[in-house]
Structures are given as C-alpha cells and as structure tokens.
Amino acid sequence: MSCLPVSFFGDLSRETMSLKQWAQMAADAGLDGIDLSVMLLKNHTPVYLKQIRQEIESTGMPVIMMATYPDCSHPDPLQRQRELEFLRHDIALSSYLGAKYLRIVAGQAHPETPTAEGIQWVIDAFKQASLVAEKFAVQLVYENHSKPGAWEYADFSQATEIFTAIAEGIQETGIGLNFDTANPQVYGDDPLSLLERCIDQIVTIHVADTAEAGKLVPVPSVIGEGLVPLPDIFRRLKQQHFDGWLCIEEASRTGAEGVRKAVQCVRQTWNAV
Template identity: 50%
Template structure:
C-alpha cells in the first residue's frame, strides 16, 4: 500500500514540506511506499536528483509511482510530439529516482478532437512510449482518469467506453492499467467492478480514490463518498490481486486526512 496525497501537493510545492518529510510521514503510517506527482519534482539536474534520491533512501521507504499528465489527444500534431518528449523526460526522471511505475493518461477532451482521432493518437503515442519505459525499468500504467488541476479539460478517456477501447489497443504492449476506483462513477457509469473486470488482466496498480458525486469528480475522504470499496476490494481478493493499492488521498485535512485514509483502506481491505 502506498499513498499519493494530493492534499499535500501545495505544501510540497510551496516548500512548507519536503519530499523526504512526506516519505517519512508515509513510513510512520506503516505504508509500504509513497507516490509523487511529477510537478513535485523540481528539476532533473544531477546534483538535485542525487540529493533527493539519497534523502529518500535514508527514509527507508521506496518511491512507488510518479503520476504524469501526457496530452496525446491534443489537436495539433506538433504539440502531441512535444507531449511525447515530455513523457520521455518524465520516465527518465522517475527512473533516476528509483520509481517502479509511471502513471500515464490519454489526454484532454479538446473540443476539436474527434473521438476516433483521439483514440488513435492515444494508442499510437502510448505504444511508442512503452519501449522507452522498458529500457529504463519503468512500468507505464494507463489510467481511467478524470481531471487534474494541470489541465483545462476533463480526460478524453474519462468515458468508460473510450477508456476500454484505448486499453484494448494497448493490450499487446507492456503498458499496464492503473485503475481508479472513483472515476467510473464520476464519469456517470454506475458499475465500477464491471469496467475493472474488463481490464483486470492488465491491472498493476489501483488508485484507491473517492468521490462524493455521481457524474462528477468531487474528491472527499476515503469512505465518506459513494465508491463501493467493499465490493471492489472483494472482487480484487477473489482475483488474488497482488499489486499496489495506491491511496489517492484528497480530503484536504492535512496529516489527519492521510491517517484516516490509511486506516479506512486497511480496515476495509481486511473486512472485504
């Protein structure tokens, strides 16, 4: 079990908390690893990377996943090429820090991008990125994503039907799935386990995430929204899932919110 605390992004970016301090917090909560958003890693200079990697090692807890935001559905070809080069950089950066996974996205739902084109572009570029990740010992995990603060539009593949088409197009590659437990409901589809079952053989990581609203992503503390965690966890146990549960904590309650999320996830997994 690891944690991506979106609640603490601002504190880390504003230098109110360091990445090693965040890693220490996760370790003290008994987690097996911690996750980072790519925007939290300041640069790729040798001195900074060596120092950060050494500081993380001293905390004695591994970096599991780095979340990135490639926009391969952008209507302009040159920008899609830029997005690919940005992702190559992010993969190399995650590798330099010893991460195991890099979370990738299809891209934004740009108004001028047609569905068929967007699906084709996402598959094309993610396929192209797979051997790069393989070279660096990184596993790419494609997510049924919603909308980060870094984007103007919601994810192009937020609708489950589009997500499944892209996932199918990547089936014969090394790209796995990071399945988000909240985003199927946020997309307005009622059956999360049905979509999870359709891609389970490629699922390597789970974003244990919550939403308060059907048809819209409204992050709240784990266990206080509408996500059927017991059903999802029971399904995962029935399939002998042995990958990572990556808590996407977004309660905006600071350290207390992370503690509550960890406690809820552990208890619910045990009871499922």
C-alpha cells in the same frame, strides 16, 4: 500500500512541506512506500534530483509510483510529438528515482480532437513510450483521469468506451492499467461494471473516494466515507487474485489525519473481504 499526497500538493509545490517530510509522514502512517507527481519536482537538474533521491532514501521509503500527465490527444501533431518527448523524459526520471510504476493518462478532451483519431493517437504514443519504459524497467500504467490541475480540459478518455478502446489497443504492449476506484463514480458511471470490463489488464489500484457523483473532479472525502463501494471492489480484486500495489490517492484535505485514516481504512477493508 503507497499513497499519492494530493491533499498536500499545494504545500509541496510551495515548498512549505518537503518531499522528505512527506516520505516521513507516510512512514509514520504505516505505508510501505510513497507516490509522487512530476509536478512536485521543482526542476530536473542532476544536483536537485540527486538531493531529492537521497532525502527520500534517508526515510527508508521507496518511491512506488510516479504520476505524469502526457497530452497524447492534442490536435496539433507537433505538440503531440513534444508530449511524447516529455513522457520519455518522465520515464527516465521515474527510473532515476527508483519508481516501479509511472501512471500515464491519455490527454485532454480538446474540442478539436475527433474521437476515433484521438484514440489512435493515444495508442500510437503509448506504444512508442512502452519501448522506452522497457529499457528503463519502469512499468507504465494507464488511467482514465478526471481533470488534473495541469490541464485546461477534462480527460479525453473519461467516457468508458474511449477508455476501454485505448486499453484494448495497448494489450500487446507492456502497459497495464491503473484502476482508479473513484473516477467512474465521478463520471456518474458504475465502478464495478468498469472494473469487470478491464480487470484482466489491471496492474495497480488508485484507491480514491468522492463525496458526490456526476462531477468533473472528485469531491473531497476521507477514504471510506464517500460513495465508492470499496468492499465490493476489493472483494472482486481478491477473486481475481490481485496482488499488486494499492496506491491511495489521498485528497480529503484533512491533513496527516486523513492519510492515517485512509491507510487504516484500506488495510482493514482489504483484510475484511
């Protein structure tokens, strides 16, 4: 079990909390590893990255998943090429930090992007990126996101039909899926229905929760206290013999206590079903 510290993104970005402190908090909470966003790294110079890697390693916590935000659905072909180059760099960066997985997303729902063409642009970009990921031994996992702070628009593949079309288009690559338990609920969709449609491709799980449905982004909730039917989702995953990483997306804004509660809830729920 690992955790992406969304609740602490502000503190980590402002450097009022260090990545080492986050890793130590995760260790104290009983996690097996940590997740990071590329947005949390202030630069990509060799000296800085070596320092970050050593500081995290000193806590004994491995980096399990990195999260990045490629905009492969951008209507400008030159910008799409830039985004692919950014993604290639993030794959190498993830490899350097020892991450097993790199969470990728389709891109933004630009008003100028036609649906059919956008789907194909994303599939083409992912196929190219998968070759780089194989070389660096990093597993790419694709998620239908909501609206990260790095973007102007919501995720291009929020709609289930777009997400499943892209997922189908990358079946022959080494790319798996990162199933976010809250995102379908956020979109006003049924998470169990979507889970069933893509379960054979799932490699990792983002365990997340939301206090309200039908919103553009999840409404902060302590894991297990929101609307997401975690017991039902976990039960179906166990029926499928899922044995991958449960990566908590902790965004309750309740500090270290929120992380501790999330770890306890996920562990107890998984063991109970």
